[in-house]
Amino acid sequence: MKQGSRDYATWSxxxxxxxxxxxxxxxxxxxxxxxxxxxxxxQRFIPSEISFDNYKSLFEGGISDSPFIKxxxxxxxxxxxxxxxxxxxxxxxxxxxxxxxxxxxxxxxAGALAIAMFPPISTVGPLFDMWRALGLYDxxxxxxxxxxxxxxxxxxxxxxAFFREIPWDLEQAAQVDGATPxxxxxxVIVPLAAPGVFTAAILxxxxxxxxxxxxxxxxxxxxxxxxxxxxxxxxxxxxxxxxTGSIAAAAVxxxxxxxxxxxxxxxxxxxGLTAGAVKG
Amino acid sequence: MSEITLDGITKVFDDGYEAVKEMNLEVGDGEFMILVxxxxxGKSTALRMIAGLEDISSGELKIGGEVVNDRAPKxxxxxxxxxxxxxxxxxxVRENMGFALKLAGADKAEIESKxxxxxxxxxxxxxLDRRPANLSGGQRQRVAMGRAIVRDPKAFLMDEPLSNLDAxxxxxxxxxxxxLQSRLETTTVYVTHDQTEAMTLGDRVAVMRAGxxxxxxxxxxxxxxxxxxxxxxxxxxxxxxFMPAEVSGGKVKLPIGEADLPEGLGGGRDGQVVAGLxxxxxxxxEMVGDLRDERGVVFKAEIDLVESLGSDLYAYFHVESGGVxxxxxxxxxxxxxxxxxxxxxxxxxxQIVARLDPASKIKRGDTAELWADTSKLHLFDAExxxxxxxxxxxxxxxxxxxxxxxxxx
Numbered sequence: 001m002k003q004g005s006r007d008y009a010t011w012s013x014x015x016x017x018x019x020x021x022x023x024x025x026x027x028x029x030x031x032x033x034x035x036x037x038x039x040x041x042x043q044r045f046i047p048s049e050i051s052f053d054n055y056k057s058l059f060e061g062g063i064s065d066s067p068f069i070k071x072x073x074x075x076x077x078x079x080x081x082x083x084x085x086x087x088x089x090x091x092x093x094x095x096x097x098x099x100x101x102x103x104x105x106x107x108x109x110a111g112a113l114a115i116a117m118f119p120p121i122s123t124v125g126p127l128f129d130m131w132r133a134l135g136l137y138d139x140x141x142x143x144x145x146x147x148x149x150x151x152x153x154x155x156x157x158x159x160x161a162f163f164r165e166i167p168w169d170l171e172q173a174a175q176v177d178g179a180t181p182x183x184x185x186x187x188v189i190v191p192l193a194a195p196g197v198f199t200a201a202i203l204x205x206x207x208x209x210x211x212x213x214x215x216x217x218x219x220x221x222x223x224x225x226x227x228x229x230x231x232x233x234x235x236x237x238x239x240x241x242x243x244t245g246s247i248a249a250a251a252v253x254x255x256x257x258x259x260x261x262x263x264x265x266x267x268x269x270x271x272g273l274t275a276g277a278v279k280g
Numbered sequence: 281m282s283e284i285t286l287d288g289i290t291k292v293f294d295d296g297y298e299a300v301k302e303m304n305l306e307v308g309d310g311e312f313m314i315l316v317x318x319x320x321x322g323k324s325t326a327l328r329m330i331a332g333l334e335d336i337s338s339g340e341l342k343i344g345g346e347v348v349n350d351r352a353p354k355x356x357x358x359x360x361x362x363x364x365x366x367x368x369x370x371x372x373v374r375e376n377m378g379f380a381l382k383l384a385g386a387d388k389a390e391i392e393s394k395x396x397x398x399x400x401x402x403x404x405x406x407x408l409d410r411r412p413a414n415l416s417g418g419q420r421q422r423v424a425m426g427r428a429i430v431r432d433p434k435a436f437l438m439d440e441p442l443s444n445l446d447a448x449x450x451x452x453x454x455x456x457x458x459x460l461q462s463r464l465e466t467t468t469v470y471v472t473h474d475q476t477e478a479m480t481l482g483d484r485v486a487v488m489r490a491g492x493x494x495x496x497x498x499x500x501x502x503x504x505x506x507x508x509x510x511x512x513x514x515x516x517x518x519x520x521x522f523m524p525a526e527v528s529g530g531k532v533k534l535p536i537g538e539a540d541l542p543e544g545l546g547g548g549r550d551g552q553v554v555a556g557l558x559x560x561x562x563x564x565x566e567m568v569g570d571l572r573d574e575r576g577v578v579f580k581a582e583i584d585l586v587e588s589l590g591s592d593l594y595a596y597f598h599v600e601s602g603g604v605x606x607x608x609x610x611x612x613x614x615x616x617x618x619x620x621x622x623x624x625x626x627x628x629x630x631q632i633v634a635r636l637d638p639a640s641k642i643k644r645g646d647t648a649e650l651w652a653d654t655s656k657l658h659l660f661d662a663e664x665x666x667x668x669x670x671x672x673x674x675x676x677x678x679x680x681x682x683x684x685x686x687x688x689x
Contacts, residue, residue, distance in 0.1 A: 172366070
């Protein structure tokens with residue numbers, strides 16, 4: 001008992017240290033975003049005066065004039081579209097890799113891994129030229145395609161691991177029960193692989209949401225510029241003031257969808273979902 | 281009508297391994313057919329070919345008179361119970377059982393009533409809204425059965441459905457399966473490696489070894505007239521005892537003594553054979569009374585071990601093997617070694633098990649006088665392992681593939 005409570009205390013302290021370490025920058029950011037422009041450089045952790053002006057300025061002027069609303073919409077749409085396409089394609093690919101024997105299976109897996117390790121920055125130059133020639137520069141597909149390229153390998157890897165866990169017999173049972181292979185996949189395999197699907201979805205979404213390299217290089221206007229890139233174009237009240245407060249406020253706002261997304265999907269990641277499928 | 285016909289069914293895997301060879305089998309409408317054999321004998325592969333989960337390399341498979349070789353499992357109208365049940369863990373018992381009907385596009389009320397009826401049959405009504413994870417092994421097994429019977433298919437295919445249950449539950453479910461099958465009168469093919477299950481459940485039993493169908497017959501036929509050494513040793517528990525024997529001039533010379541050749545056995549040829557005698561054909565010589573003078577042989581044996589089960593008494597002793605060798609027997613020994621982990625045969629000796637009257641006073645270490653009823657003797661060709669019955673000169677190998685029983689010879 002005594003041992004147990006001491007362990008508890010040790011762990012609590014350790015966790016608290018890690019939490020504080022991780023959260024201080026976030027709290028600092030929130031603190032900055034709440035300070036009026038004049039107080040940004042006052043070096044106080046807790047703002048002496050709380051103002052929501054920075055947040056208001058983000059959304060001022062509606063969709064046409066606000067420097068933030070259109071990029072936010074772009075970010076949400078591009079990240080969601082990327083996630084949906086990546087998960088759909090990755091689950092087909094992962095299913096084939098986990099279930100079927102076909103020539104070139106190893107090559108595909110190795111290729112996927114190689115792409116995942118490829119530094120994105122090295123593709124930016126060629127992509128810039130290619131996209132301009134193809135008319136994809138500064139469009140949604142212009143960003144979605146490179147995001148897919150780099151997120152698919154990851155998603156495939158995660159999903160293969162999950163699909164391999166599902167007993168083969170379940171699918172055969174579904175086939176004997178009268179399911180077509182696609183029905184067996186959709187009604188039995190995918191629901192069972194849900195934790196894996198959601199894990200992969202979170203990873204892909206975060207990757208697409210946070211990307212800066214492609215966003216800054218392959219866009220030129222609010223037509224497709226996402227939030228991380230748009231932040232770099234924020235201006236202060238005058239040409240002599242830094243837009244620190246606005247950037248801090250925008251950074252806080254763009255964190256919210258990620259938190260919502262993770263919390264929403266985390267509930268779906270129920271471990272042990274396949275328990276009870278097989279054996280006695 | 282939903283008979284299943286296998287006509288020369290062969291399965292060759294991609295790596296060239298021939299799992300099932302030229303299998304011919306007819307399962308009549310409503311018949312309960314058991315496929316039995318040691319692990320790796322091809323019985324599950326055969327079942328999976330009937331289900332459509334495995335391609336048929338050659339041969340013709342008919343269900344209800346129609347060739348179904350190239351039909352997908354879903355178009356064969358069969359239901360299968362898997363060894364590990366394969367329940368859908370994300371569905372309730374109700375959804376599990378209704379899944380096939382839902383896929384078939386049945387309306388909700390119909391699904392509901394059929395599921396309720398099946399649940400009632402299997403005593404699952406109060407568990408309908410639970411998920412498989414919250415059920416016991418026996419309940420899961422019943423859900424797996426329920427999933428099959430809800431559909432009222434042409435045939436049930438069961439792949440060792442009871443092997444994951446504990447011994448007591450297995451016996452209980454065994455009777456339940458038998459009752460269910462005889463009530464529904466649905467053609468059933470049931471795969472098991474357990475010869476007790478095979479003998480107690482089936483209308484007919486098909487014994488397989490190394491991809492080859494050995495013999496098909498009623499449990500009694502298999503027990504009394506096994507077509508070869510393998511079937512003789514596989515069917516029956518404890519297994520049949522084998523010993524070397526020499527036939528000459530109407531007499532058979534066994535390690536335990538010489539006896540008249542029983543009528544109709546091994547006739548027509550003298551020479552070395554393998555003799556088989558079931559444990560119950562032995563008796564404590566003191567317990568048999570007048571019978572010992574009438575037939576059989578009386579011999580002395582040193583008893584290695586006595587097991588008393590109350591209703592029976594098993595006495596173990598050994599005789600000189602004199603080099604009984606047969607790959608069929610070797611298979612059996614290997615199989616048993618896998619199950620028990622104890623090699624039962626010492627070099628140059630054959631262990632014999634005798635089932636004696638429980639009133640017998642025989643103890644371990646005794647040199648006891650035993651009686652063997654040689655009229656129950658089975659004789660087999662030492663080389664081919666084929667049963668030597670009346671017509672020794674008849675073609676060997678007959679009945680091996682066609683599954684006819686040796687009594688026709």
